[in-house]
Amino acid sequence: MARTRPTKRQLEGLLVTALYGATWWGILSSRTPFNWVLTVASGITAECVRHSSGRDRLDCLGDAFGAIGGISGDVETGIRPYTNGIAQTKTQIISHALKQLPMGESLQQRFLDRQGVNTDWFEGFEKRCAVLVGESKDGKTFLLKWRLQRFIEQHPDGHEYYIGDIDYGRCHEGDTPNTWFDSPVGQAVFTTADDIAAKVRAIAQDIRDGHDAAVPTLIILDELVDTMEDMDRDQFEQFMRDLKTIKNRGLKAGNITFVLGLHSTTVGETGIPQWLLRGVETIWLYRAGQERANFLHLNGKNIDECPKQLARLPRSFNGLRPCIVYSDKKLSVKAIPTLDFGNIEVKYSTVELSAIQQWEQDHWTPEKELTVLQKMREREASGKTPYSNRDIMPIIGIRQNQCVRSNEVYEHAKSLILALWESSKKSEG
Known part of the structure; x- marks a missing residue:
């Protein structure tokens, strides 16, 4: 800034x-x-x-x-x-x-x-979906990592978490690379836009299908804007729909929440829709909170007063770190309390997946859906029936000898494909 x-x-x-x-x-x-x-x-x-x-x-x-x-x-x-x-x-x-x-x-x-600086808002941040905005050296990743630690401590009897971080293993000069408590890449940590979008899609689809999470689940997406820039238009729009599903229905579906980390909320620059910025708790850290452009998506005189008020405060005092918080549709200057990392040992283990869930996680991705639709359209254009086991099933990882009624994965995949085709035809007509 x-x-x-x-x-x-x-x-x-x-x-x-x-x-x-x-x-x-x-x-x-x-x-x-x-x-x-x-x-x-x-x-x-x-x-x-x-x-x-x-x-x-x-x-x-x-x-x-x-x-x-x-x-x-x-x-x-x-x-x-x-x-x-x-x-x-x-x-x-x-x-x-x-x-x-x-x-x-x-x-x-x-x-x-x-100045009214206090930490009364922080308990809510520990539990709800949130957006965390911080410029370089503001402490954004530190706070995201602390949120993960707190989530693990709050759910000792079982939990799941997924991290999206395209800058995994990188850090500022002089800092220690953040590996999210050495969580396994590919299992808990995802480092490409495609993998991040696919994981969020799978979680949101489970919610839409009426499946509750077996244990409380936290999704942390750092460097969100840079991640979205690596998505194509269709993928981005689906990604936003998935986040909206999690925001609106995640708590009721087994306590599923997300925290998003980004550098800016400037309207027209980040691509973040206003429904998301206005619909979740948002925290602007010290430097980001002094940039008025970050608040133009909100209304009220506080978008002028709060950045000025924050600029008058020290970066920290007695362990408190001033910030700006948007909560319950109100913008105000608050403070982050003293936060320390405990000596916790993270033992990441996923809930055992059914054969259908494992197949969906590995093969039923947005990219594969588009490929399936394209193949079905090609068959229809050549005068053939759109669906064919021989042409379609290999695209989604099912071999010809697995295409039998006794195979629950095959039956489930076929129903998804036919529903996808029907939905596509309705949208075209």
């Missing part, structure tokens, strides 16, 4: 805060008349500047945070190749300074309390 330079108001707030700090320092350390004169002058100047701008001390503190964020943002852009520490340092400058002063921490806590 592009940083704006500090405003005059923010610089005045920074000046007043610095003068108050110098005053307190002088009170604690002055030993000569000259030092006392400087101390008194510093305090008087701070009060004069504050009164002339019509602000109280907490307002000045908030503007100081905003100024530090802008100044250090420009510095970070220039020196990022040479240091990884500036990101943790820039929003703590004033916090550390305040801790050295009498009542400094109390003043900062009063400022945060005035």
Whole structure:
């Protein structure tokens, strides 16, 4: 996100805060008349500047945070190749300074309390479908990984989870690659758009068919926008329909939820439909939350006020990390509590699938459906009956000698194909 330079108001707030700090320092350390004169002058100047701008001390503190964020943002852009520490340092400058002063921490806590920053929303995030928006280094993947850990802890008697991550094993410079607790690729983790779409399709189809999940199920899709860019139009539209099914019916179908991770919610740039952004709990992390364009799909004055309010807050304070939350159709500034990873050992084991379920998972994919329809249309165009065991079944992994009525997989596959053909003809007519 592009940083704006500090405003005059923010610089005045920074000046007043610095003068108050110098005053307190002088009170604690002055030993000569000259030092006392400087101390008194510093305090008087701070009060004069504050009164002339019509602000109280907490307002000045908030503007100081905003100024530090802008100044250090420009510095970070220039020196990022040479240091990884500036990101943790820039929003703590004033916090550390305040801790050295009498009542400094109390003043900062009063400022945060005035902003209404709290963690009362977080319990809902642990349980519901959600969208998590964060720019690079905002901590998006960290929070997604924590959500997975929390899900595992909440369901010790049985659970399933599926991860879609096209950047699996990659990381920012200096970070440890995220392997989702060493979950098995191809079984729990899917790394291509086709595999991710197929897994989501299978789960949504089970819901539509009236099959409840055997155990609570969590789907985490990181880097969602980049994943969708690798899908063709039909695949993308089906993917959105599948997510909608899971959002609307997943909780009633055995506690199935999803969490989506993306960098932006800017209208017209991501391809994410508005029904999804408005229909689930959405969290914008620190930097993403200061970009007003991320909120244009919402209504109300808070789309202007919340980013400005977030910019006045430190990146973290006493373990809390401010963010913006859209929940119950309301946009507000909240905070993420202190989160730690426990020493959990993930033992991933899937529920044993029936022969039909295994066949659907392996062969009944959106791509295979399109191939089947194309073959049936070719047969019809040449004057043949659309369906043929010999021409159709090999496409979906069923050999000729398996095409017998006693084979439940064959019978199930045939019924799906005929239903698919009938649906296709209805849509054409």
